Amino acid sequence: MASKSFNPVTLIRKKRDGQSLAREEIAFLIEEYTKDALPDYQMSAFLMAAFLNQLDEREASALTEAMLHSGKVLDLSDIPGKKVDKHSTGGVGDKLSLILAPIVASYDVSVPMISGRGLGHTGGTLDKLESIPGFKVDVDLERYRQILSRAKMVMAGQTEDVAPADKRLYALRDVTATVESIPLIASSIMSKKLAEGIDALVLDVKFGSGAFMKTRKDAQKLAETLVAIGEDFGKQTVAYLTNMNQPLGYKIGNWLEVEESMEALQGQGPEDVMEVTHTLAGTMIWLGGRAESVEDGIKKSKQAVKNGQAFDKWLELTEEQGGDTSVLKDFSKYSKAEYSFEFTISVEGYITEMDAYSIGMASLELGAGRKTKEDEVDPAAGIELKAKIGSSVKKNETLAVGFTNNKKAIDEAKKILANAFTVEDTNVNKQPMVTHRVDKHGIHEI
Amino acid sequence: MASKSFNPVTLIRKKRDGQSLAREEIAFLIEEYTKDALPDYQMSAFLMAAFLNQLDEREASALTEAMLHSGKVLDLSDIPGKKVDKHSTGGVGDKLSLILAPIVASYDVSVPMISGRGLGHTGGTLDKLESIPGFKVDVDLERYRQILSRAKMVMAGQTEDVAPADKRLYALRDVTATVESIPLIASSIMSKKLAEGIDALVLDVKFGSGAFMKTRKDAQKLAETLVAIGEDFGKQTVAYLTNMNQPLGYKIGNWLEVEESMEALQGQGPEDVMEVTHTLAGTMIWLGGRAESVEDGIKKSKQAVKNGQAFDKWLELTEEQGGDTSVLKDFSKYSKAEYSFEFTISVEGYITEMDAYSIGMASLELGAGRKTKEDEVDPAAGIELKAKIGSSVKKNETLAVGFTNNKKAIDEAKKILANAFTVEDTNVNKQPMVTHRVDKHGIHEI
Numbered sequence: 001m002a003s004k005s006f007n008p009v010t011l012i013r014k015k016r017d018g019q020s021l022a023r024e025e026i027a028f029l030i031e032e033y034t035k036d037a038l039p040d041y042q043m044s045a046f047l048m049a050a051f052l053n054q055l056d057e058r059e060a061s062a063l064t065e066a067m068l069h070s071g072k073v074l075d076l077s078d079i080p081g082k083k084v085d086k087h088s089t090g091g092v093g094d095k096l097s098l099i100l101a102p103i104v105a106s107y108d109v110s111v112p113m114i115s116g117r118g119l120g121h122t123g124g125t126l127d128k129l130e131s132i133p134g135f136k137v138d139v140d141l142e143r144y145r146q147i148l149s150r151a152k153m154v155m156a157g158q159t160e161d162v163a164p165a166d167k168r169l170y171a172l173r174d175v176t177a178t179v180e181s182i183p184l185i186a187s188s189i190m191s192k193k194l195a196e197g198i199d200a201l202v203l204d205v206k207f208g209s210g211a212f213m214k215t216r217k218d219a220q221k222l223a224e225t226l227v228a229i230g231e232d233f234g235k236q237t238v239a240y241l242t243n244m245n246q247p248l249g250y251k252i253g254n255w256l257e258v259e260e261s262m263e264a265l266q267g268q269g270p271e272d273v274m275e276v277t278h279t280l281a282g283t284m285i286w287l288g289g290r291a292e293s294v295e296d297g298i299k300k301s302k303q304a305v306k307n308g309q310a311f312d313k314w315l316e317l318t319e320e321q322g323g324d325t326s327v328l329k330d331f332s333k334y335s336k337a338e339y340s341f342e343f344t345i346s347v348e349g350y351i352t353e354m355d356a357y358s359i360g361m362a363s364l365e366l367g368a369g370r371k372t373k374e375d376e377v378d379p380a381a382g383i384e385l386k387a388k389i390g391s392s393v394k395k396n397e398t399l400a401v402g403f404t405n406n407k408k409a410i411d412e413a414k415k416i417l418a419n420a421f422t423v424e425d426t427n428v429n430k431q432p433m434v435t436h437r438v439d440k441h442g443i444h445e446i
Numbered sequence: 447m448a449s450k451s452f453n454p455v456t457l458i459r460k461k462r463d464g465q466s467l468a469r470e471e472i473a474f475l476i477e478e479y480t481k482d483a484l485p486d487y488q489m490s491a492f493l494m495a496a497f498l499n500q501l502d503e504r505e506a507s508a509l510t511e512a513m514l515h516s517g518k519v520l521d522l523s524d525i526p527g528k529k530v531d532k533h534s535t536g537g538v539g540d541k542l543s544l545i546l547a548p549i550v551a552s553y554d555v556s557v558p559m560i561s562g563r564g565l566g567h568t569g570g571t572l573d574k575l576e577s578i579p580g581f582k583v584d585v586d587l588e589r590y591r592q593i594l595s596r597a598k599m600v601m602a603g604q605t606e607d608v609a610p611a612d613k614r615l616y617a618l619r620d621v622t623a624t625v626e627s628i629p630l631i632a633s634s635i636m637s638k639k640l641a642e643g644i645d646a647l648v649l650d651v652k653f654g655s656g657a658f659m660k661t662r663k664d665a666q667k668l669a670e671t672l673v674a675i676g677e678d679f680g681k682q683t684v685a686y687l688t689n690m691n692q693p694l695g696y697k698i699g700n701w702l703e704v705e706e707s708m709e710a711l712q713g714q715g716p717e718d719v720m721e722v723t724h725t726l727a728g729t730m731i732w733l734g735g736r737a738e739s740v741e742d743g744i745k746k747s748k749q750a751v752k753n754g755q756a757f758d759k760w761l762e763l764t765e766e767q768g769g770d771t772s773v774l775k776d777f778s779k780y781s782k783a784e785y786s787f788e789f790t791i792s793v794e795g796y797i798t799e800m801d802a803y804s805i806g807m808a809s810l811e812l813g814a815g816r817k818t819k820e821d822e823v824d825p826a827a828g829i830e831l832k833a834k835i836g837s838s839v840k841k842n843e844t845l846a847v848g849f850t851n852n853k854k855a856i857d858e859a860k861k862i863l864a865n866a867f868t869v870e871d872t873n874v875n876k877q878p879m880v881t882h883r884v885d886k887h888g889i890h891e892i
Contacts (some may be wrong), residue, residue, distance in 0.1 A: 013623035015883065040487035045622035048494035176491035240742035416870065 004028065008042050012180065015049040023062040030066035032284075034165045047169075047178040055183035060225055063183070067191035070165030074141075076112060076195035079149055081263075082288040083110045086280055087193055088204040089222070090122040091211050092360035093247035093288040096273070097125045097155070099264045100281035102313035103304045106155035109288025112148050112196050113155045115163070118369050118377070120238075121210070121360030123254060126157050128261075131254035131379030135323035136420065146440055147320045153313070155321065163191040182218065186225040194233055200287035201230055202280050203239035205438075210356020211244035216435065223438040238283050240446075241436040242276050246354035246389050249273040253368040253382010255334060262328050265311040275433040278302055305372045337380035337403035339412050343417050348395045351387055353422035359383060359400075362416040366404035373381035378405050383417075390430055393423060450474065454488050461495040469508040469551010476512035480611045486618055493615075493624040501629035506671055507678040509629070513637035516611030520587075520643035522558060525595055528734045529556045532637055532726055534650040535631075535668070536568040537657050537757035538806035539693035541703035542650065542719070543571045545710045546727035548759035549750045551599035555734025558594050558642050559601045560608070564815050564823070567656070567806030569700065572603050573815075574707075577700035577825030593766045599759070601767065609637045628664065632671040643670055646733035647676055648726050649685035651884075656802020657690035662881065669884040677886045684729050686892075687882040688722050692800035692835050695719040699814040699849065701780060708774050711757040718834075721879045724748055725892075783826035783849035787856050789863050794841045797833055799868035805829060807844075808862040812850040824851050829863075836876055839869060873875070 006028045014021060019418045021029075029046060032038035076083050084104065085285035088094055101111045113232055115137075120122030126137045126428065139147065147154040160167075166188050173179045193201055203226050205210075207219035229239025249270040251260040282291065282298030291297035304310040315325045327334045363369060367378030381404045387393055399421060402413055437444045460467055467475075473491060478484035501509065530550065530641045534540055547557045561583075564570030575581050583603045585593065593600040606613075612634050619625045639647055649672050652658075653665035667681030669685035676683025695716040697706040710719055728737065737743035750756040761771045773780045809815060813824030830847045833839055844879050845867060848859055883890045 009621060009623050012494075016494065016623050040485070041490040041618060044491040045494045046623065048462065048491045049498065049623075052495065052498045127612075138603055172487060175455060176488055177455050177462050177495075178491065431486040 003039050008032070008038055012042060012046045012049060013320055015046060020056055021059055022064070023033075023058070026059060026062040027066045029068060030165050031062065033168065035071045044172055044176040044178070045146055047173060047176060050184065051178045054181075056261060057082050057225060057228040060183040060187050061229045063187040064190045064194065064229050064233075067163050067166040067169065067187060069160055071163050071195065072161040073195050076110070076145070076148070076197035079110060081108060082199045083112050083197060084200045084202070084284045084288045085111060085113055085193060085196060085198045086202045086204065086284060087189060089206050089212055091206045091244040091248060091250050092356040092363070093252045093257065094122065094206070095128060095249065095261045096280065097278050098128060098258065098261035098314070099269065099273070099277045099310075100284065100301075102156065102265065102317060103277070103281040103301050103310040104288065105151065105317075106304045106309040106313040107285050107288065107290040107300060107440045108152055109285055109290055110148055111284070112198065113153065114158050114192065114196050115155060116158060120167045120369065121364060123252070123257065123369060125155065125299070127252045127377050127379075128257050129155055131258055132318060133324040133327060135318060136321050139321070146331060147317070149355040151313070151317045152321050153317055153329055155317070158192065162195045166191045182222045182225055186222060186229055190229045194235070198235060200236040201238075201285050202287065202372075203227070203237065204276065204280055205239050206242050206263070206346070207245035207380060208243055208245035208356065210360055216241060216297065220436065220438065220443060224443070227440060228436050236287055237439070238287065239438040240276075240279060240434050241438070243433050243435060244356055245431065247356050247359050247385065248276070250385040250388070251382065252359060252363045252378060252385070253366070254379045256382040256384060256403070258328070259331055261392045262311070262314075265305060265314055266308075267305055272433050279434045286396055335380065337378070338405045339403070339407050339410065341402045341414070342398040343400040343402060343414060344396050344398050345393070345421065345423065346395060347423050348393060349425050350421040350427040351389050351391050351393060351421055352424045352428045354389055355420045358416050358420040359385075362402070362413040362420065364373070365409050365411065365413045365416060366402055367406050380405060390427060392427070451472040454478070454484055458488060458492045458495060461492060461499055464499045465504055466502055467508070469511070470503070472505060472508040473512045476509065476516060476611050479614065480516045489775045490618055490622040490624070493619055493622060496630065497624045497770070500627075501838050503674040506629040506633050507675045509633040510636045510640065510675050510679075513609050513615065513633060514613065514640050517609050517641065518607040519641050522556070522591070522594070522643035525556060525591065527554060528554050528645045529558050529643060530646045530648070530730045530734045531557060531559055531639060531642060531644045532648045532650065532730060534709065535635075535658055536651050537652045537690040537694060538568060538802040538809070539695050539698045539703065540568065540652070541695065541707045542723050542726065543646070544574060544704065544707035544760070545715065545719070545723045546730065546747075546755075547599050547601065548711065548763065549723070549727040549747050549756040550881050551597065551763075552728045552750045552755040553731050553734065553736040553746060553758040554598055555731055555736055556594055557599040557730070558644065559599065560604050560638065561601060562604060566815065567803050567810060568872060569698070569703065569815060571601065573823050573825075574635070574700045574703050575601055576670070578764060579770040579773060581764060585598075585767070591851060593763075597759070597763045597766050599763055601763070604638065604773075608641045612637045620658055627669045628671055632668060632675055636672060636675045640681070644681060646682040648729050648733065649673070649683065650688055650722065650726055651685050652688050652690035654689055654691035654802065656693060656806055659789055662687060666882065666884065670889070672885060673884050680829045682733055683885070684726060684733070684883040686729075686880050687884070689877055689879050689881060691877065692803055693720060693802050693805050693831065694722070696831045697828065698809045698831070699812070700823060700825045702828040702830060702849070704774070705777055708757070708760075711751060711760055712754075713751055718879050725880045737831060783824070784851045785849070785853050785856065787848045787860070788844040789846040789848060789860060790842045790844050791839070791867060791869065792841060793869050794839055795869045795871050796873035797835050797837050797839060797867055798870045798874045800835055804862050804866040805831075808848070808859040808866070811855050811859045812848055812863060813852050813855065826851060836873060838873070
C-alpha cells in the first residue's frame with residue numbers, strides 16, 4: 001500500500017473539481033481515516049464530492065483495495081478447491097443464500113459465506129439463520145476454517161477486523177446523505193467480499209420497488225461496477241439483474257423464510273425463488289469448476305434438489321453450526337408466533353402490482369426486522385402471502401397472513417398492507433425474474 | 447428565528463439533489479451547528495453539496511441571516527445620521543479603507559468599520575493600523591460607540607461575539623475545500639457587515655491576478671450576490687468591480703501602506719489608488735445623504751483631500767484610538783526596516799504585465815504578512831514599486847525596493863519577484879481601474 005503523503009484538502013479539491021484521484025491518493029485518504037489522522041469532516045466532504053462528481057471504475061477499485069487492506073484478509077488457499085460466494089443487494093423475502101449455498105457445496109465447491117443482519121425493509125441472512133434454535137453465526141476463525149473444510153460451506157457474521165474502514169465509512173455515509181452512490185456502494189460490497197478470500201463471486205443485483213436500486217438502469221450500473229472491481233482483483237465475477245417488483249416467494253420473516261428454504265431444498269420451492277436460485281447456483285457450480293457451462297451448472301443445481309443432496313448438505317451444515325435439525329424436518333415442532341391475522345380486500349380481479357417495499361415494512365412492523373441497529377428481531381414474526389402478481393382474487397379472499405408476538409403491531413401492519421396490492425380487471429403478463437447477465441464481456445439479455 | 451426541527455440528513459440530501467432549502471431549514475442547520483448539536487461532518491457534507499450545487503440568492507440571504515443572528519448585532523440607531531461602511535474582497539496594496547473612511551467621515555457620514563487581519567498574499571487593515579505606534583484596534587463596545595460618535599468613524603477588529611457561526615463555518619470550509627463558492631463567500635462577508643448595524647454598504651469587488659476572484663465574470667457574480675443579500679436586508683448596497691491586475695499604488699506592506707495613505711490624504715496619492723478611492727468614497731457620501739448624486743459625492747471626496755479635512759479627520763481618529771500622529775506627519779520619525787534591497791532586471795522595454803499575487807507573496811516572505819494565523823507581521827517589511835504597468839524601464843533599472851528585518855528572506859523574495867514582471871517592446875493600453883457598478887438595478891459599465 002502507498003504510504004506517500006498528500007494534503008487532504010488538495011485531494012478533496014481535486015474530486016470537487018471533477019478530477020480523478022490516483023490509487024495512492026485514495027489509499028492515503030482511507031489509511032489516514034482508519035488511523036484517525038483524517039477527521040470525519042474531511043472524509044464527509046470528500047464523500048459528498050465523490051457522490052456528486054462520481055468515482056470512476058479505477059477509483060472505485062482503488063477505494064475497494066484500500067478498504068479491503070484496512071483489516072484482515074482471509075487466506076483460504078490451504079483449503080482445496082475453488083471458493084465461490086454469492087452476494088445479493090438485498091430484497092424482501094430474499095432467502096436465496098440458504099438454498100443455493102448447500103446446492104453449490106453439495107458439489108464440493110466451497111462457499112465461505114459471510115453475511116450481515118437486516119436493517120430496514122430487507123431481512124438479513126444472519127437473522128434468518130439465528131431463527132433456527134441453536135444455530136451459531138459467531139464462530140472464530142479457526143472454527144470457520146474447520147466448518148468450511150468439512151462441510152464445504154460456512155455461514156457466519158462479519159467480524160470486527162474485516163474491512164473496518166468500510167464499517168466506519170458506511171456509518172459516516174449514513175449520517176451525511178452519501179449512501180446512494182453506485183461506486184461507493186460497489187466498493188463497500190466488494191471490500192467485504194474480497195476479504196473472504198474467494199476465487200470467484202456471483203452477484204444478485206435486484207431492481208424494483210423492494211430493492212435498493214429502484215430502476216433496472218441503476219441496477220445495471222451497479223452490476224457493471226461490481227464486475228469491473230471483481231475482475232480488477234483477478235476474481236471471476238458474474239452479476240445477474242433480478243426483478244424485485246414483488247417479494248421473492250411467499251414467506252417473509254426470519255423463521256418463515258427458513259421454512260420456505262427447506263421446502264425449496266426438498267423440491268417444493270416457489271417458481272420465482274427457484275428460477276433465481278438455479279441461475280445463481282448453476283453459475284457458482286460452473287465458476288467452481290464443477291460444470292462445463294452455466295447451463296450445465298443449472299442442470300446440476302436442479303439435480304441436487306431433486307436427489308436430496310442439497311437438503312442433506314443443509315442439515316450437515318446446521319449440525320456443524322450447532323443448529324437443531326429436527327425443526328427443519330418438522331415445522332410443527334417450531335414455536336409459532338402468539339398472534340396471527342388474515343389480510344383481506346373487498347374487491348376482486350387480478351393482482352397486477354405489489355409493493356414489495358411496503359410488504360417488507362409491514363413485516364418489519366410485526367417484528368421481523370429492525371428499525372434501528374439496537375432492535376431485536378422476533379424470529380417467528382412475518383407475513384405469508386397467499387397470492388402474488390397474476391393471481392386472481394375474490395372479494396374478501398385472504399391475500400396474506402400475518403404472524404407476530406406483538407399484538408399492538410397488527411393494526412399498523414394492516415394499514416401498511418392496505419396500500420401494497422393493486423387489483424385490476426385485466427391481468428398483466430408475467431415478468432421474467434432474471435433479466436440480464438453482466439460479466440467481463442458486457443451485458444447480455446436472458 | 448425559526449426553531450422548527452428538521453432531520454439534518456434530509457436537509458443535506460435536499461441540497462445534494464439540487465433542491466433549494468427553505469429559510470427555516472438553513473436557520474435550523476446554522477443554529478444547531480452553533481450550539482454543537484450538528485457535528486462538523488454533517489456541516490461539511492452540506493457545504494460540499496452547497497459548493498457543487500450552489501446556493502441560490504434566497505438561500506444565500508437565509509444563510510447570511512442565520513449567521514448574522516448567531517451572535518451580537520450592533521444597534522447604532524442612537525448615533526445620529528447614516529452609518530455607511532465599505533468592504534473590499536481584498537487585494538495587494540489595498541489600503542483604500544485608510545483613505546476613504548476619513549474622507550467620508552469628514553462629511554459627517556458615520557463609518558463604523560470592523561476589519562480583519564491579513565492572511566496569505568493580501569494584507570489586512572488591522573495590521574496596517576497597528577503599524578502606527580500606539581494605535582489600538584481592540585476597543586470594547588462602549589469605547590467603540592464613543593469614538594464613532596465623536597470622530598464619526600472608528601476602525602476596530604472583529605470581536606468574538608460578531609457572527610460566531612461564520613467564524614466556525616469559515617474555519618471548516620478552509621479544511622474541506624469549500625472556500626471558493628460565491629454564495630458562501632457572499633454570506634460570510636454580509637453576515638459580518640450587517641452585524642455592524644450599518645444603513646448602507648459599498649463593496650469593492652476586485653478581479654485579476656492579485657484578487658480572490660481571478661475573472662471579471664466571477665467578480666460580477668459575487669457582486670450581484672452581495673448586492674442581492676444587502677438589498678434583501680433593506681440596506682442600500684452598491685458594488686464596484688475593480689481591477690487588481692497589478693498592486694494598488696506603489697507601496698505594499700503595513701507601514702508602507704500607511705505612508706502611501708497619508709500621502710494620498712495630502713493630495714499625493716497614486717492615480718490608480720485615487721481613482722478607486724474617490725469612486726467608493728463618493729458613493730458612500732451619496733449613500734450617507736451628503737451628496738445629491740454619486741458624481742457629486744466624488745466631487746466632494748476630491749474636495750476633502752484638497753482642503754485637508756480628510757487628513758485632519760484621520761489625525762483626529764488616530765488620536766482617539768491612541769495612535770502616534772507625529773510619525774504620520776513626518777515619516778522619518780518611523781523606525782525603518784533594518785535591511786533593504788533593490789530589485790532590477792536585465793532587459794528593457796515596457797512593463798506590460800505584473801503578477802500582483804507574486805508581489806503580494808514576495809512581500810509576505812519579507813515579513814509583511816502571515817503564512818499561518820499564528821505568524822506575527824513585521825510592520826516595516828514590504829515592497830515599494832518604482833514602476834507599474836505601462837512604465838518604460840531601462841536595463842538594470844530598479845523596479846522595486848524591498849524592506850525587511852529578516853535578512854534570510856531576501857533571496858526568496860527576489861526569486862518570487864523575478865517572475866512578477868513582464869517586459870515587452872510594445873506598450874499596452876492603460877486599463878480602467880473601476881470597470882462596472884452593480885446595484886439593485888443591475889450592472890452598468892463605467
